[in-house]
Amino acid sequence: MTATTANRRRWDPIVRITHWSVAIAVLANAVITEEGSGPHIWVGYALAAILALRLLWGLVGPPEARFSAFWPSPRKALGHLREIRAGKRTAHASHNPLGALMVYAIWGTLLTIIATGIAMAGPPPWDGAERGEGRHVAVAPGHAGERGEDGGEREDGEEGEEGEEGPLGEIHETAANLLYLLILLHLAGVIFETRRNGRQVLVAMAPIGR
Amino acid sequence: MTDRARTRERKAAGISILVALQALACAFFLADLVGDVLVDGFGLHLAVEAMAALALLVAVVLGALRVRGLIADARRDAAAVAVAQGALAELIRLRFAEWQLTAAEADVALFALKGCDIAEIARLRGSAAGTVRAQLARVYAKAGIDSQSGLIALFLEELIGLPAA
Structure with missing residues (x-):
């Protein structure tokens, strides 16, 4: 009996590995890496x-890791x-x-960030070459003015590089800020x-240890 | 948690790490592939690369399914052990009551069932070896057997006879 409950009480390794990998990746891109680099x-x-x-x-995992186990439900959240x-x-x-709602909120935000990020960066090689592409997009007419202003307002210390990326950059950055709030x-x-x-x-989400 | 369960959990964790690394590699290969196709167009070289990337993708899915299988096995195993433990404990209680063992005799008999010899039982219960030997002899007499292995066999036989759960 104890063994069963002990198993139930911890998330499986895939859930734990993905959780902490995402946490590390978000932290790395928020703090360490230079935006757009x-x-x-x-x-x-x-x-x-x-x-x-x-x-x-979420499709093939054990029952408690599947979407079906934590379908978002405002009614249940209120309960x-x-x-x-x-x-x-x-x-x-x-x-x-409530945690389930948070999971979907974070996933949705991450997907938004990923989609806009990929749309801006495109496929590799990314060292230097992507800068050119970025510029290319940025030169597209229509948004240059507002972009420059917004970038200047929000990012004082930065080079304002991400401000040049247009609406995609705006969404990318707004979603990132939303993500920090959600975290x-x-x-x-x-x-x-x-x-x-x-x-x-x-204990259930601890990366290692019994 | 048993050693076996821990071993299995470690195995699942190891494969999970492998699957995560494969997923990473797969994403990079696919992104790289798209980049190359955009630059060079689609050729034989890239077709082979695409197949490698797809194979990796399949490996990720299969790896995930393998982890799922390991987790499911571990849970079934734990549940089966729990059921068997409960059943065995109940069986022991019933037999001891049937044989009308005294509390001390039941205690000694339980240690005997767990494989302890007379010296160990005496040490665990803090009594003399002679006392334990006499208590065990009474247990064997009440159960209608003549040795420790006979006692163990009585219960094992009944468990083996149980239909698979």
Whole structure:
């Protein structure tokens, strides 16, 4: 009996690997790599591959990792909120209903970031060559003025490079900022659940250890 | 958690890492392929590259399915062990009650079932070896057997006879 419950309590390796890989990739592209640079695009493609693996896992993985186990449902999310307010605790085999909404929000944002990123960077080689392409897109008439202004307003310290990429760049950056907000909310949710239900939430996603 | 379960979990984790790396490589190959096709057009060389990339994609899917199989096996295994443990514990309780063992005798008999010899049982229970030997003799007499292996065989035989769950 203990073995069964112990198995249930942890996410499977694919879920854990993809979760932490995505976290590392987002952190790398947010903090380390230069926006629009070769490494930035490489990391972005890697993130796309890992996210694709997780989405595949949502189709073929074990029951609790599948989309069917945590279909987004506002009704259930509201029910979950009521339970929190009432101080009740229900065990969830998969993500809890609020967490499920967060999962889809983050995935949707990541997909937006990936799609706009690929649309801007195109296929490799990306070292230097993609700059030319980027410029090419940027020169396209119609958006030059507003782009320049927006870029100047938002990115003071940067070269304003991403501001030159047009609406795609705008979406890319807005989605990235939205992603940071969602990650903060996700962390807040994890902290909240940890205080409410104990360390189990952390153990379930811990990259290593028993 | 048993060693076997841990081994299996490690195996699943190892294959998962491999699958993730394959997914990464596959994405790079596919992106590279698209880039080359845009620059050079589609040729024999790129056709071979495309096949390699597709094969890798298939490997990713198959790897994921393999991990799924390992996880499912591990869970079935854990469930089967749990059921068997429950059934065996219940069977032992029933037989001990049937043989009307005293609490001390039941305790000694359980250690005997787990494979402990008289010296070990005496040490575990903090009693003299002679006492344990006498208690075991009474257990064997009540159960109608004459040795420790006979005691173990009584339960094993019944478990083997159980239909596969």
